[in-house]
Amino acid sequence: MNDQIRSSKTFIILLFLLIIAACSRIIPPTPEENSILDGPVGGLTNEENKIFLAGDIAFNDEVFTEETGLGPRFVANSCAACHAGDGKGHPFTSLIRFGQTEPLQTPDEKTGAPQLQNRALPGYEPESLPDGVPHMKLIAPAVTGLGFLAALTDLQILENEDPLDTNMDGISGVASRPNPADYFVQQSIHNSGGKAVGRFGKKAGAIDLLQQIATAYNQDMGVTSIYEPRDPSTGLLHSPEVDESTINDILFYIRTLKAPIPRNTENPDFIAGQQLFVSINCSACHTPSWTTPESDIAALSNKIFHPYTDLLLHDMGPELDDGATEGSAQTYEWRTPGLWGLGLSKNSQGGQHYLMHDGRAKSIEEAILMHGGEASNSKQAYTNLTNAEQAQILFFLESL
Amino acid sequence: MKRKIIAIIFLILGFNLSAQIDSSLLNPQYGSDPDKMNMDAVYQRPFLAGNSIAAIGGYVEADYQYMGTDGITDGHQFSIPRLTLFIASSAHRKLRFLSELEIENGGEELTIEFAAVDLLLHPLLNLRSGVIMNPIGAFNQNHDGPKWEFIKRPIAMTQLLPATWSNPGVGSYGKWTKSNFSFGYEYYLSHGFNSTIIDNSEARTFLPAAKADKTRFTETLNGKVMQTAKLAGRYKNFELGLSYMGGVYNNPVVDELSLENERKQHCYDIDFSFQTTDLQVVGEWVYIQVDVPETYNRQYGNSQTGGFLDIIYPFYKRPVFGFNDAVFNAALRFEYVDWNLQNFEETNEPIGDELTALVLGISFRPVQTAVFRINYRFQQEVDLFGNPPANTRGIEIGVASYF
Numbered sequence: 057m058n059d060q061i062r063s064s065k066t067f068i069i070l071l072f073l074l075i076i077a078a079c080s081r082i083i084p085p086t087p088e089e090n091s092i093l094d095g096p097v098g099g100l101t102n103e104e105n106k107i108f109l110a111g112d113i114a115f116n117d118e119v120f121t122e123e124t125g126l127g128p129r130f131v132a133n134s135c136a137a138c139h140a141g142d143g144k145g146h147p148f149t150s151l152i153r154f155g156q157t158e159p160l161q162t163p164d165e166k167t168g169a170p171q172l173q174n175r176a177l178p179g180y181e182p183e184s185l186p187d188g189v190p191h192m193k194l195i196a197p198a199v200t201g202l203g204f205l206a207a208l209t210d211l212q213i214l215e216n217e218d219p220l221d222t223n224m225d226g227i228s229g230v231a232s233r234p235n236p237a238d239y240f241v242q243q244s245i246h247n248s249g250g251k252a253v254g255r256f257g258k259k260a261g262a263i264d265l266l267q268q269i270a271t272a273y274n275q276d277m278g279v280t281s282i283y284e285p286r287d288p289s290t291g292l293l294h295s296p297e298v299d300e301s302t303i304n305d306i307l308f309y310i311r312t313l314k315a316p317i318p319r320n321t322e323n324p325d326f327i328a329g330q331q332l333f334v335s336i337n338c339s340a341c342h343t344p345s346w347t348t349p350e351s352d353i354a355a356l357s358n359k360i361f362h363p364y365t366d367l368l369l370h371d372m373g374p375e376l377d378d379g380a381t382e383g384s385a386q387t388y389e390w391r392t393p394g395l396w397g398l399g400l401s402k403n404s405q406g407g408q409h410y411l412m413h414d415g416r417a418k419s420i421e422e423a424i425l426m427h428g429g430e431a432s433n434s435k436q437a438y439t440n441l442t443n444a445e446q447a448q449i450l451f452f453l454e455s456l
Numbered sequence: 457m458k459r460k461i462i463a464i465i466f467l468i469l470g471f472n473l474s475a476q477i478d479s480s481l482l483n484p485q486y487g488s489d490p491d492k493m494n495m496d497a498v499y500q501r502p503f504l505a506g507n508s509i510a511a512i513g514g515y516v517e518a519d520y521q522y523m524g525t526d527g528i529t530d531g532h533q534f535s536i537p538r539l540t541l542f543i544a545s546s547a548h549r550k551l552r553f554l555s556e557l558e559i560e561n562g563g564e565e566l567t568i569e570f571a572a573v574d575l576l577l578h579p580l581l582n583l584r585s586g587v588i589m590n591p592i593g594a595f596n597q598n599h600d601g602p603k604w605e606f607i608k609r610p611i612a613m614t615q616l617l618p619a620t621w622s623n624p625g626v627g628s629y630g631k632w633t634k635s636n637f638s639f640g641y642e643y644y645l646s647h648g649f650n651s652t653i654i655d656n657s658e659a660r661t662f663l664p665a666a667k668a669d670k671t672r673f674t675e676t677l678n679g680k681v682m683q684t685a686k687l688a689g690r691y692k693n694f695e696l697g698l699s700y701m702g703g704v705y706n707n708p709v710v711d712e713l714s715l716e717n718e719r720k721q722h723c724y725d726i727d728f729s730f731q732t733t734d735l736q737v738v739g740e741w742v743y744i745q746v747d748v749p750e751t752y753n754r755q756y757g758n759s760q761t762g763g764f765l766d767i768i769y770p771f772y773k774r775p776v777f778g779f780n781d782a783v784f785n786a787a788l789r790f791e792y793v794d795w796n797l798q799n800f801e802e803t804n805e806p807i808g809d810e811l812t813a814l815v816l817g818i819s820f821r822p823v824q825t826a827v828f829r830i831n832y833r834f835q836q837e838v839d840l841f842g843n844p845p846a847n848t849r850g851i852e853i854g855v856a857s858y859f
């Protein structure tokens with residue numbers, strides 16, 4: 057009996073020592089670079105890495121409270137609440153925009169437009185949507201790779217415009233020309249002989265990332281800055297609740313987030329799917345590749361990247377017309393979303409795809425089949441493919 | 457102010473030096489008295505065996521850790537998470553005073569965790585007033601580092617319940633013992649939480665956020681009283697405790713102006729411990745309800761739960777390096793926390809915000825009042841949306857000792 061007890065004790069000791077010894081890698085391994093969206097673009101200098109890190113902390117770690125300026129009415133309390141892991145947002149933090157039904161119309165702020173702040177601090181009432189008002193629900197986009205899109209010149213984007221469909225392919229993309237924000241400073245990339253081209257937001261209503269960031273602080277979190285000094289729910293001027301340097305850090309962080317890295321690129325199904333994607337003319341709007349011009353950030357200069365967007369507005373048909381709009385877009389027009397990182401998007405959406413502008417599509421295939429308007433021919437071509445070919449396209453898209 | 461308090465502590469230390477070094481003050485039988493329950497933990501400390509008017513004691517913890525999450529690590533980290541001082545005195549056999557002052561993170565924080573005067577009227581009726589340790593669960597009362605085989609405190613007890621949660625208050629406690637059975641109760645009225653529990657940078661309902669408000673030791677903004685009650689029973693080596701803590705946490709009316717509705721929090725806790733010569737099992741589970749306005753932010757959940765289970769197996773008891781009562785223990789901890797039990801309104805899917813951990817450990821106790829520990833932690837944390845979990849693993853080595 058004593059021998060049994062002694063041997064069981066020895067077994068337990070050895071088991072514990074074995075388990076601890078088995079932990080030869082004390083900490084978990086780093087995920088594959090192409091399996092996550094966050095992380096900086098390669099080639100940043102030490103100084104740039106420091107700014108990136110500061111922006112990373114402000115973007116991913118800072119949570120606003122009543123004391124630090126949240127609200128009183130808001131949608132989310134941090135950047136990361138809408139862009140977990142720098143990826144696409146979850147319906148929990150979807151935004152509701154309303155108050156503009158015509159291009160370049162100024163929303164009536166007295167009604168709470170342009171965005172509903174549907175949450176409120178205790179003791180306050182959140183906003184409610186005016187009865188019957190046309191509105192659009194928007195899932196937050198991924199923020200990775202946006203610096204590459206921001207680096208493009210307006211002329212590069214305009215090269216793909218075809219408003220009269222001169223090539224007769226049924227696709228007539230137009231550039232967004234929104235009214236710039238008061239604080240917009242024209243850069244050399246915007247020199248195209250007219251208003252600057254809008255390129256960010258579902259309707260391309262924002263010209264640059266600074267506007268996106270300052271507006272998100274203000275409209276999403278109720279946080280004022282020198283750029284957006286008015287409380288969105290009262291319209292009253294407020295002292296800045298986020299300082300300019302923090303906004304600059306976040307701007308740099310967003311600009312220098314890496315572009316999503318595709319996976320399975322050597323897989324025959326990826327290659328076949330990529331070819332089919334082009335052959336059924338999805339690539340007419342989802343432009344696969346671009347090259348950046350010279351940039352003030354060397355790591356972004358002269359880089360080929362693959363966002364799968366032309367940054368133009370397209371008529372997507374009545375099913376996707378919510379009756380509301382932004383910038384110069386018609387209510388039925390949407391800016392082609394980038395497809396990079398598409399396969400990873402569910403990793404920030406709770407393991408489930410919420411695609412299209414409002415998350416109505418729960419899979420990539422559903423999203424394809426919801427395309428209308430200018431994309432009708434490509435959608436029809438997709439449905440005409442064999443099951444195997446469709447699977448190859450889906451595999452390709454999942455791998456982006 | 458902090459410097460003054462530290463100076464006073466060291467002055468007292470000087471006056472009590474003889475008590476400190478008097479070995480008769482050390483109770484070598486610490487932890488082995490079957491009549492003692494978790495509610496007795498505050499007096500079940502080494503220095504209390506002496507007969508001096510005042511005595512001093514305490515404990516220190518020092519750790520090393522090398523942890524990483526998904527390949528990201530802060531490298532090698534040494535820390536002194538806490539140095540705690542006890543000062544006790546008995547002006548009369550029925551009147552005693554005990555305080556517990558904790559210096560955390562190398563002096564970053566100085567906290568009065570306990571400072572109460574007990575008036576012992578009857579075994580079933582004793583009055584306590586001062587800064588009391590709210591008796592929610594067992595860990596909050598019985599938290600001294602040297603008593604545990606794990607370096608980190610249970611996450612549910614520090615991230616759901618605020619470990620070492622104490623407040624100014626008053627109440628009574630008592631105990632009835634017969635043969636192998638003991639029954640005890642505690643009931644206190646005290647200051648409580650504040651609105652930071654649902655308005656904090658943790659982005660979740662987080663009761664420990666209220667610990668940052670030191671004004672609670674002098675005033676409560678809402679003028680409301682929090683109730684804490686505990687019933688516990690012990691039969692031989694098995695103890696079971698049931699406890700409750702609740703009250704209004706926000707400040708609904710200021711200067712007779714209504715600012716918001718009155719909102720309450722409720723904590724329900726069950727704890728147990730079981731000990732034989734070859735095995736010790738300790739566990740605690742808590743369920744928390746917080747009244748969060750529907751129009752606020754569901755990120756701050758209205759219900760939470762979590763707990764831990766420790767299994768300790770002393771596998772080697774014999775003299776080692778001249779320590780005659782040395783013991784080596786193998787230890788296993790499972791812990792779980794769900795900060796938000798609600799569903800998303802938008803998708804009707806469950807909200808994530810959960811943590812699961814398994815900790816393996818080996819401890820060496822050269823004496824009962826000191827422990828050297830090595831732990832290895834496996835931990836998975838799921839964010840609000842239920843995205844792929846963040847994996848944390850790493851090794852912790854530490855020492856904790858009463859003095």
